[in-house]
Structures are given as structure tokens and as C-alpha cells.
Amino acid sequence: MTHDPLSELSSEELRKIRDRIRATKINVLLVGGTGVGKSSTISALFQSQELESNATVGQTPNPETIDVSAHELNNLIIWDTPGLGDSPERDKEHRDKIIELLHRKDEHGQPLIDLVFLILDAGNRDFSSAFALTKDVILPNLAHDDRDRLLIGLNQADQAMKGYYWNKEEDKPEPKLLERLDELHQSVKDRIKGDTGLEVDPIYYSAGCILNGEVLSRPYNLQKLLSFILERLPKKKRAAIALNINEDEQNFQSNDDKEDYQEKAEESILSSLADYIKDIATGVGDQVKKIITNPDNIKWAATKTAVIISAMLKNRK
Template identity: 45%
Template sequence: MQNNQNFAEKMQRDIEASGLPEAIKRKLIANLLLLKGKKVNMLVTGATGCGKSSTINALFDADVSKVGVGVDPETMDIEKYELGNLILWDSPGLGDGKEADNRHAKNLKAKLLERDSEGNPLIDLVLVILDGSSRDMGTSFELISNVIVPNLGEDKCRILVAINQADMAMKGRGWDRENNKPEPELERFLEEKVESVRRRIKESTGVDVEPIYYSAGYKDGDKPQRPYNLTKLLYQIVHYTPKDKRTIYANNINRDREMWEDDDDLKDYRDGILDDIAESVSECANVGAEIGESVGRVIGGVPGRVIGRIGGKILGGAFGVVKSIAKSFFGGIFGW
């Protein structure tokens, strides 16, 4: 929880010291207080050997063998890890035999249908990890098509699909170990796999997903391999989390800069993460509309409701200020 306090306290201090209008400062700080009380519940699942634990450890610097409170008493096989306000539910996928698969499927359905105290789905996001080194993904597609998607309710955007072990997709061939990235032939192979997964899920469920490939990294003796595309994975996780809960990740991500060094360079995912976190602080709980009404009365001539629709993202430079504060917080992590 100390990281949580540090992030919120820094954000509050910097907002107070900014040149924003007082009305906007008050709203943003009130917003921070709201965000501090939120929790993210993320369900992580995938077939045996897909690398769930290594992914969790890489993203959140959490030793899942030490952090947590054991199994969920209602769904037995699902392990629960509490990292401050981030709660991870680690569930077995299918592929452990018919009897075990039936039990896992039943427990997954129960967890997906669970509601929080406000009547909303407990699970904010489902991360399905596929094994990129395996040609047979049939059990994973069965998991997605028959268990996860049918129990997501109306919000089908709660599912992310990520293909781990990209470095082993061609049995280790085509991976540039010195630069920790795929060579052109392997890159084409991975892109084709991503498209195949996307198309297959669309055909079987009607749901559009944006799979990515990555490597959670590993330590082989004294020569560890850094993760690849981990920043891209974190960007997707943050982006598809409800706006009013995105700041929670700021308190939990791995502080080891090496974890975030290697990506496909197609986009600055770090900047996207900052955009999403700044949007969370400046817009959640309709703060834009509230600020708009306040400032609308001051500047006159423009109805507050019109400014309210513009939102805190533009008004008074609030979004830019919050993003700048977030960037200074993450600077040491992402290497700015």
C-alpha cells in the first residue's frame, strides 16, 4: 500500500502546485480520493505451461509463490493474490483431463458471474494467455469459446488474449538473443499466428479481440532473458480496464527498468499508458462535466453544459498537467 500512497500523494502535491484554476484542482484532488478506494480484479487463465506465473511476476514484481491468500473458498482451484488494490485471480485453464476440465470450467463460470457489492461484475478483466511454443491451441480456444466469452455478459471488452513465449514460437529459431527481438522470418510467423487467433475467436464467438505476442522472459542460470513486448501487454491491460480503476496499476508495476526496454517499436506504449492513467484522473466520475459547469460560470458566454461535454481532458490543460505528473512518477521505471 505504500506505493499507492506515494503515487496519490505525489499527484496531489503536483496538482496543488500547478497553474490550473482552483476549481479544477479541487475536482482533480477529489477525484484522486475516489480512485484510491477502487480495486481492480483481474482473472488470469490459460493452459498448463503457458507462463501465467512468469507473466504475473514480470508485470507486477510479485512472487506468486509468496504473495496471496490461498484459494478462493467458493471456487477452490482459483488462487487469489492481493497486491494492494490489485487483486489477481489465477485460474487453471483446460487441458488437465476431463474431470479436472469440468471442474475448472465450472469454477471459471462461477467467478465470471460473481458480482461485487454494487451489483457489477467482480472481474474487471480476463487475461487469457496462450502458449506460443505450442501448435495445438485447441484447449485454449475451447476455454475462450465455451467458458469465458459466454459468461462475460454484455461487456465483451473484458477479455484480452496474449500469446506468450514468442521466442519459442519456431522452436527457438529466428530469435535475436543479443537484441532480444524476433528476426524478420519469426516476426512474420508471429503476426500470422496473431491473425489466425483473432480470426478463429471471431468465427467461434463473434467477438473481436486484439491478440498480441510477447515473452515474459526467464532466467537461465546466470543469463536472464529480458521480457519482450511487456510494455505492450501492460498498455492493453491498462487500456481495457475501466477508467476509474486504471491508476491502480501505477502502484504495482515492476520497478525494474530492464523489464520494459524491449518492444516491437510500432507504437510508444509507454505514452499510451500515461494517456490512459491521465484520462482516469481527469475524467472519471464525470469530473469533466463538473469542471465544465464551474468554469462555464466564470468565463461566461459559453454554457457550462457545452464545456462539460468537452471534459477535463482539454479544459484548462488538466489532462496535460496530469499526464506530465504521471510521466515524472513513471520516469525512473520506463527510463525517461
């Protein structure tokens, strides 16, 4: 750490920044059939002991309708589609609910849904229902400018060849499995492009598998997934989602290393945090602004804005 940019702010300014970040809600719409690993993905990325204890499950007001439930983890709201693909009747209800959510606005008149995360099971060869959903439901109901808010994930990368060629010691695919995953990535990309004209960059990853407390396989490419998610969120939401990142660093260790995903994520969080600081800290002079925007300080941002800010506040008390 070259210099602590927050050290020049008053406790009151820090508190304001923290409170604004906490008050910023992020809404994620999860789409994917039963068993693709939607819940596992959210737990691996975000859930921690603390989050679990204050997690609440929102009930839909009308019990007749399907439960596209909103799970709140602090300021992160997850809209799930449980039971998608289970029956044609329920699927119709899910489609209607997805469309309604995609048109909903937040209190600032902005689209409520910040990110649509479509999850596929890399071990399953048939993605036709997901492709149809993308073409007929998701994209037609996303404003053109918001199309880059769609993220397609291929989960269960470890199972893409029935568990073969998965290196359990290193939590990484062997070259043959990697080749298969790259093929899958390309074929999903080509298919979406062919169907809709949209250029997407799907990501393969593994949320990992825990059965009765026993870790059967550890996550893969989660740091990459986090950096993809951050990239697709509106800038102000990036520091806000950082409050929810799982504190179990092991989850984020194994990645394809095509890029430095940790650095990417940190850069993204730091520049988002800098926006809050610029907005709020009236006393912040050019000196501090320069420090905040200096790339040498990117490492300083670490991954956890929340930790930094609450630690700063504690020190001041």
C-alpha cells in the first residue's frame, strides 16, 4: 500500500460513504432450470456466515402465483426462478414473471434488474430451452442499451465430461476438459449470435459441490465470474456488491488465469468507490482525488470495500 487514500477523510465523511454504499441495492435475476446450480453459485460467491444469519426470503404477495422469490443478502437482492423447466404451466408463469421484472423500474426510474444471470449446466448437452428463453423472453424485454447486462454462465465445469479430466488436487480442468469447455463456450457464443445477433462472452465455472458438509469439489473460475459480474453492473453498484463477497478466499483461488481477474475486480471496485468518495467528500481536494484514481493504489482496494471502510471507522472511534 503506497498511501491510504481514506486517511484524509473525516469519520463523518467515511460514515456517509459507507452508508450510501450500503443503501445501494443490487438486483440480480437468476435464470436457469432446476439443478443447474443457481443456489450453489450464489452461496459460493456471496454467502458467508454473517449473511446467512440475516438472509430473509421474500414472499410473493399472491400465493397463487409462482414463487419467484427475492432473497435478500444485505443490499443484494436475488430473484430466483425455482422450478424452471419442471412443467409447461409453471414455465409460462416464470416467463411472465421474468418479463414483468425486466420492465420494473426502481425508485430512480432506472431498470430494477441490474444483471440477468442465465446459468446453464455444462454437463448437459441440451441447452435448447435456455436458448429459446434468451431469444424469446430475455432479449426482447431488455432495452437495447441494457443487453450487455446479460451474463451467461456454464456451471458445473467439473462435470462437463462426467467428472473425467477434472484435477481434484488442483481444482482445475485437465487439457482435454479445458478443450471441451472452450468448445462449449464457443458454441454457446455462436448460437446466441446466430439467434439474436448479440455478442456474448459466456463464462464456464464451477460453483463447487458440498454434500452434507463434505466438500466434494471446490469452485473454479469464481474470481473470473466475479470480475465478469462487476463489469456488467452499473458503476455505482460495483462497490455496493463488493459488500457481499464471500469471505472464504479459498473459493476464489483456482481460475483459468487467462487474465489477472483479481486485479480486474479490484480495479472495478476501486473506481466505483472513488465515485462515492468524489460525490460525498466535499472536503476532498485534488490531492486525494489523484490518490484515489492512481492505478498504483489499486491493490489497496483489496476485494472488500466493506472491510476497508468499517476498519477505518473502527480506528477512528
